[in-house]
Amino acid sequence: MDPDRALLIACLDLTSLGDVDDALAAHAVCRRALDPFPEHPALHVAAVCIWPRWLATARGYLTDSPVRLACATGGFPVPDAPLDTRLREIERAVAAGADEVDVPINRFLVDERGALEGELSATRRAAAGASWKAIVETGALQPNQIRTLATAAIAAGADFVKSSTGKDVPGVTPEGAAILAETVRDAGRQVGLKLSGGIRGVAQATNHLQQIRAILGPGWPEPSRFRIGASTLLDALLA
DSSP: OOHHHHHHHHTEEEEEOOTTOOHHHHHHHHHHHHOSOTTSTTOOOSEEEEOGGGHHHHHHHHTTSSSEEEEEOSSOSOOOSOHHHHHHHHHHHHHTTOSEEEEEOOGGGTTOHHHHHHHHHHHHHHTTTSEEEEEOOGGGSOHHHHHHHHHHHHHTTOSEEEOOOSSSSOOOOHHHHHHHHHHHHTSSSOOEEEEESSOOSHHHHHHHHHHHHHHHOTTOOOTTTEEEEESSHHHHHHO
């Protein structure tokens, strides 16, 4: 297999966030994540990303496996519920076994620094014990707003900054990805980067990979700090 394709598979957050997903869908995505390419049994994706209600199902399937369990929570995809409600969702996800939580930043607070910082600090506390991926929703924002939200999330302790929920608004663009990568580069500590939202083709994913290498270094992309979130990209990579 081409080394870049293998790397993209290893950095993949295989996502199943359909509106009608059920326990069978959770089982199916876990099976696929563990053994995407039988000819290369050591190859697996980085994580699966599912709804909170299927965490127990997936946890039982992924126990003692190298595939991490991620959960879209905390008001995903639109953080318009009261903050306490969103924080309880995150806490329940961690208690149910999520290794990682993908949580949308309340982008509506981009011009309210104090309120934004307060929500992000509370999110970090609620996500204690899990890796926190802070979703910026780049497709809904201007460049300066993307940088503001990503910088604030990193300052609050985010483990990753993530481009998009992949729901309702435009997904990641090269411009948005570049701003996030530059913010990660300038963070002063190790922060991961997850790109998501409309990434379906091999050429598109490879272009993002090369862009990240150009900004963060040739050896920077690896599963502990670089992810691509997608539901159908794996099919293209294996084709």
